[in-house]
Each structure stands twice: as C-alpha cells, then as structure tokens.
Amino acid sequence: MNPRKTPDGSPENGALPERASGHLLDVREISKTLGGKKILDRVSLTLNAGELKTLIGPSGGGKSTLLQCAHYLIPPDSGDVFLDGKSAREMSHKNICAFRQEIGMIFQDFNLFDHLTAKDNVAIALRKVKGWKKNLAHARAMEELNRVGLAGKENLYPAELSGGQKQRVSIARALAMDPKVMLLDEPTSALDPELIGEVLNVIKQLSRAGMTMLMVTHQLGFASRLTTELLFMENGRITERGAPDELLKDTSNSRTREFYLKLNELAGH
Amino acid sequence: MDFVDLKEFAVTAFYIFKGTGITAALVVGALSLGFSVGLPLACLEVYGPKWLSRLLGVYVWFFRGVPILVLLFLVYFGVWSLVENFFLERFSIRLTLSPFSAALVALGLASGAYQSQIFRGSIKSLHPGQFKAAQALGFGSPSAVLNVIVPQALRVSIPAWSNEYSIILKDSAIAYVIGTAEIMARTKFMAAFTYKHMTFYVAAGVLFYGLTWLGVKSLKLLERKTAIPGLGHGF
Numbered sequence: 001m002n003p004r005k006t007p008d009g010s011p012e013n014g015a016l017p018e019r020a021s022g023h024l025l026d027v028r029e030i031s032k033t034l035g036g037k038k039i040l041d042r043v044s045l046t047l048n049a050g051e052l053k054t055l056i057g058p059s060g061g062g063k064s065t066l067l068q069c070a071h072y073l074i075p076p077d078s079g080d081v082f083l084d085g086k087s088a089r090e091m092s093h094k095n096i097c098a099f100r101q102e103i104g105m106i107f108q109d110f111n112l113f114d115h116l117t118a119k120d121n122v123a124i125a126l127r128k129v130k131g132w133k134k135n136l137a138h139a140r141a142m143e144e145l146n147r148v149g150l151a152g153k154e155n156l157y158p159a160e161l162s163g164g165q166k167q168r169v170s171i172a173r174a175l176a177m178d179p180k181v182m183l184l185d186e187p188t189s190a191l192d193p194e195l196i197g198e199v200l201n202v203i204k205q206l207s208r209a210g211m212t213m214l215m216v217t218h219q220l221g222f223a224s225r226l227t228t229e230l231l232f233m234e235n236g237r238i239t240e241r242g243a244p245d246e247l248l249k250d251t252s253n254s255r256t257r258e259f260y261l262k263l264n265e266l267a268g269h
Numbered sequence: 270m271d272f273v274d275l276k277e278f279a280v281t282a283f284y285i286f287k288g289t290g291i292t293a294a295l296v297v298g299a300l301s302l303g304f305s306v307g308l309p310l311a312c313l314e315v316y317g318p319k320w321l322s323r324l325l326g327v328y329v330w331f332f333r334g335v336p337i338l339v340l341l342f343l344v345y346f347g348v349w350s351l352v353e354n355f356f357l358e359r360f361s362i363r364l365t366l367s368p369f370s371a372a373l374v375a376l377g378l379a380s381g382a383y384q385s386q387i388f389r390g391s392i393k394s395l396h397p398g399q400f401k402a403a404q405a406l407g408f409g410s411p412s413a414v415l416n417v418i419v420p421q422a423l424r425v426s427i428p429a430w431s432n433e434y435s436i437i438l439k440d441s442a443i444a445y446v447i448g449t450a451e452i453m454a455r456t457k458f459m460a461a462f463t464y465k466h467m468t469f470y471v472a473a474g475v476l477f478y479g480l481t482w483l484g485v486k487s488l489k490l491l492e493r494k495t496a497i498p499g500l501g502h503g504f
Contacts, residue, residue: 073404093409101407111402114395115421115497125406128416159499170402177406 022085024049024212025103025181027070030079032062039065040076041236045214047181052213054223054244056259057233063216064108066233067183070214071103072096083180101129104174104182109190110166112158112173118145118165119154122173130177144172148202164195171202182206184215220260224248232256281459285469288455289476295373295441295451296480300434302377307384311422312414314385315392316400325385332382337440340379345371345447372444380437387433391425392418424495431488435481442477452476 023046032040039062047053055063069076072088081088088099112121122141126132132140145154148168158166167187174182187203188196200222207213207226217223224230224244232240232247232255240247240256247256310329314322332340349366357364395418403413445454452473460469 071405073401097407097409100405103405105402105405107398107402109396109398111396111398113399113402113417113421114500115424124416125403125408128412129407157498157500159497173406 023047023082024084025070025214026082026085027066028080028082030066030069030076030081032065032069032074032076034065034074039236040069042079043233043236043238044079045231045238045241047212047214049212050210051228052207052211052215052223052226053229053231054220054227055214055216055231055233056218056220056223056256058259061233062236063233064185067105067185067214067216071105071183072099073105097129101125101177102180104177104179106167106170106174106182106184106187108186110158110163110170112166112170114158117155117157118150118161118169118172121158121169122176125173126176140176141172144176145169147175147205148172149198162195163191164198167191167199168202171199171206175206180212182211182213184213184217186216186218188217188219218263220248220263230256232259285452285455285459285472285476288450288452289480291369291449292438292441292451292453292476293480295369295376295444295449296434296438296484298373299376299380299437299441302373303380303384303433303437306378306381307386308388308419310381310385311388311392312419314389316410316414329382329385332379335379337375337379337443338446340375341372341444341447344375368444368448369450371447372441372449376437376440376444379440380433383433383436384430387426387429388422390429391422394425395421421497424492424497427488427492427495431485431492434484434488438480438484439477 025047027043027045029042029044030040031038031042043062043066045053055066057063065074068074070081072081083099083102086099088096091099113124116124119138119141122144123132123134123137126137126140127134142151142154145151148171150165150168150172153161153165153169158169161169167190171187184203188199191199196219200219203213203215204222204226215223215227227244229241230244230247231238234255240254242254242256246252247254248260249257310325314325317325335343345366345368349371356362399417399421400413403417404410408416441451442453444451445457448454456469456473460466463469
C-alpha cells in the first residue's frame with residue numbers, strides 16, 4: 001500500500017488512518033439498467049488508500065454510469081458500494097448524503113454553480129451541508145483555491161473563468177469537503193488542448209499527495225504514468241485490468257493497447 | 270380655474286388616488302400570494318414525484334382555463350358561502366370576506382398557476398448538472414433546490430415575471446365587479462356621477478399605464494442589479 005499523506009494545506013495535518021485490511025472503496029457486483037438497456041453488468045472494482053486507478057474504454061461503455069453509481073448519485077439496481085467498510089445500500093437517505101460528502105466528484109462539464117463566485121462555489125457546501133460559519137468556510141475555500149493555483153481569482157464568476165480554471169475550481173470545491181476518494185469523470189475532455197495541462201497538473205499533485213482517485217479519461221499517456229491499474233470497460237463490463245506497463249507494452253495484444261493506439265492515431269502521434 | 274373647481278379637482282384626485290393605493294395593494298398582494306404558491310409548485314413539479322406533478326397540473330390547468338371574472342364570482346359568492354355554511358357557522362365564528370380579500374385570493378391563485386409555469390420554465394433552462402453537482406457534495410434535494418437552483422431560476426424569471434406583473438395589474442381592474450374600491454371602481458363612479466366619461470376613463474388609463482411603467486422599469490432595474498457577471502442579461 002502506498003504511503004498516505006494528507007494533501008498539502010488541509011487543516012487536518014497528519015496522516016489519515018492506515019487501514020490494515022479492506023479497501024477504501026469497494027464497488028461490488030453492481031448492475032444498472034437504464035431505459036431498458038443494461039448499462040452496467042455486475043461490475044466490481046476496489047480502490048486502496050492512495051491509489052489512482054484509471055477507467056478507459058469507448059463511449060457508451062458505462063464508465064460515467066459506473067462513477068455515478070459508485071457515488072450513489074444513481075443508485076445501482078443490484079450490488080453494493082462500500083466506503084471504508086460501510087455499505088451504501090443499507091444507508092438511509094440522510095446517511096447517503098453523508099456518504100456522498102466523503103466522495104468527491106469531478107464532472108466533465110464542471111457543473112459549477114453559475115450564480116456564485118469561485119470562492120462561494122467552494123464554500124457553499126461547507127456552509128450549507130457541513131454548517132460551517134461563513135468566515136471559516138471562506139478561509140478554507142481560499143486555501144483550496146490556492147492549492148489549485150487560483151489565488152486571485154476567487155471573486156470571479158464561472159462565466160468569467162476559462163475552462164481549465166473552471167475545472168480547477170470544481171476540484172477545489174470537491175477537496176474542501178475532505179473527501180476520502182475522488183471520482184473524476186473525463187476531467188479534461190471538455191477543455192481546449194492548451195488548458196488540459198493545468199488540470200492534469202493539479203491531478204498529478206493530488207495523486208502524489210496520496211489522494212485516492214478513480215479517473216475516467218482519454219489522456220492515457222498521462223494516466224499511465226500515475227495510475228496503479230488500468231481498467232478497460234466495454235459494454236457495461238470491465239473486460240481487462242492490469243498495470244499500465246503490462247497492458248500497453250509493445251508485445252501485448254490487449255484490447256486496451258488497441259484502443260490506446262487508436263487514440264494516438266487520432267492525436268496524430 | 271376658479272376656487273370651487275380647484276377644490277373639486279383636489280377632492281376627486283384624492284378619491285381616485287386612494288383607489289390607486291388599493292389597486293397597488295391588490296396587485297402586490299396577489300403577486301406575493303402567486304409567488305408563494307407558484308415557486309414551490311414549480312420546484313415540486315420538476316423535482317417531486319410524478320403523481321404529485323400530475324396533481325399540480327390539475328391546479329394549473331384549472332386556473333389557466335377559467336376566466337378571472339368567473340374566479341372572482343366563484344371565490345366571493347360561491348366558495349365563501351360554502352365556507353360560511355359548513356365551517357364558520359358550526360363553530361359560530363363571525364367572519365366576513367371583504368371584496369378586496371376575495372379579489373386578492375382569486376387573482377393570487379390564478380397568478381400562482383401562471384407563475385408556477387414561469388418558474389418551471391426557468392428551472393428547466395438551467396443546466397441539470399448543477400443539481401447533480403450539489404447532490405454530489407452532500408446536499409439533500411430540498412437544500413440543493415433552495416441554495417443552487419432557486420437563486421438562479423429567480424434571476425432567469427424576472428423578464429417573464431415582469432410580464433405577469435403587467436397582466437395582473439390590468440386584470441385587477443375587473444375586481445370592481447365585486448365591489449373592490451380600486452381605480453376602476455372609483456373612476457366608474459365618478460364618471461357616472463359627473464357625466465365626464467372621457468376625462469375619467471382617460472385618467473384611469475393613464476394611472477394604469479403609469480403603474481405598469483413603474484413596475485416594469487423597477488423589475489428591469491432588478492434584473493440588471495442581479496445579473497450574474499459574465500453571463501450577460503436578457504434573453
């Protein structure tokens with residue numbers, strides 16, 4: 001298990017409790033049918049503290065649905081999600097809200113609150129969900145904005161920020177809740193090529209600081225350098241999984257490698 | 270203009286001016302009632318269970334389908350006498366419904382139906398991802414609606430709401446038929462009393478125009494004041 005550090009700047013300095021056994025996030029056999037179509041078919045995966053795993057695969061394969069089911073934004077039809085050993089299926093509605101606080105979610109199209117400044121976007125959940133005082137929440141928001149390199153932009157509204165800045169605000173917003181796990185759903189795919197780097201840098205920083213993450217991305221080159229395991233997802237199932245070196249090496253005839261080469265071809269490499 | 274005319278003018282003007290106050294109170298009251306009915310209805314229609322949104326649809330269709338005049342008579346003569354007969358008398362409560370209150374209730378409930386559709390449209394125009402993002406942060410649905418959706422939906426609603434204001438203002442003139450002493454009732458009375466129909470109805474028209482202008486301009490100002498930087502205002 002990787003050594004675990006609290007990401008820089010968070011108020012609870014010191015290490016998060018080390019788990020002797022058991023996974024931090026355990027998605028077990030979840031299935032989901034939407035509109036008569038089976039989107040997820042008994043999918044399982046686990047994340048240990050400090051791990052970054054990457055989900056890849058063609059569109060419509062169920063990657064986003066998997067993240068949203070793992071977050072219980074979409075309750076799965078069957079199967080269960082365990083966070084720190086606690087089962088989401090058995091939770092009351094109120095506890096599900098608490099469960100969600102512990103999992104940060106980053107969306108492809110940012111989903112910032114348009115009527116709030118960057119600072120308030122980060123602070124609002126601290127105030128309204130965690131019940132923090134305004135000045136405390138704002139101080140924490142400033143810390144998180146600093147961490148993602150947005151000091152000085154705190155009073156701008158989402159419509160005044162670039163795509164990369166918006167995504168960094170949304171990362172700050174998720175981090176402020178002190179999540180145990182972060183789920184990132186194609187965090188860079190709505191960005192101009194020039195803005196992708198700044199978001200990837202923040203993700204790299206987080207990963208190095210020991211944040212546990214599950215990321216859906218097509219930035220496979222980037223992901224393979226940080227990730228402990230690649231999960232290839234197609235038709236609602238994880239069909240291949242393994243270390244990036246293993247799946248992507250030249251002699252491999254994995255579906256993952258085939259997909260990777262296609263991505264590169266499109267990128268003109 | 271001699272002294273008597275001037276005095277007469279002052280008395281008449283004051284009489285009609287008091288009607289303007291009543292019209293304003295009626296419109297503000299009806300719009301407030303409509304707001305407090307319409308906004309929750311819209312939220313429940315969008316985020317509530319399906320059966321509830323169907324039920325609310327019945328309310329909306331009833332008030333959209335029945336003319337204000339019928340509603341006024343229905344509330345003032347019909348519904349209230351039912352309330353008196355079946356409820357108030359049983360507990361020997363003596364309570365009368367003034368024409369003003371009846372008009373306020375009728376206009377307010379009708380406006381509530383229209384306002385619910387204004388707000389529903391505004392909520393639907395927002396990117397649905399924001400609600401999801403709020404849930405992802407641990408907001409419960411009511412709290413997400415209140416803190417994230419409503420503040421934005423209200424801003425988007427201002428232009429349509431300003432339209433609703435001008436409609437209710439003009440609908441309020443019909444309240445004279447059940448005896449509400451607003452602008453129309455008073456000008457009608459003065460016109461019949463003095464035979465100066467032209468003068469008084471022009472005056473009434475000018476007053477309604479002035480009130481419309483004042484309200485619409487104020488709402489335009491509010492729209493500018495509350496515009497979200499970078500998003501631009503007006504659609």
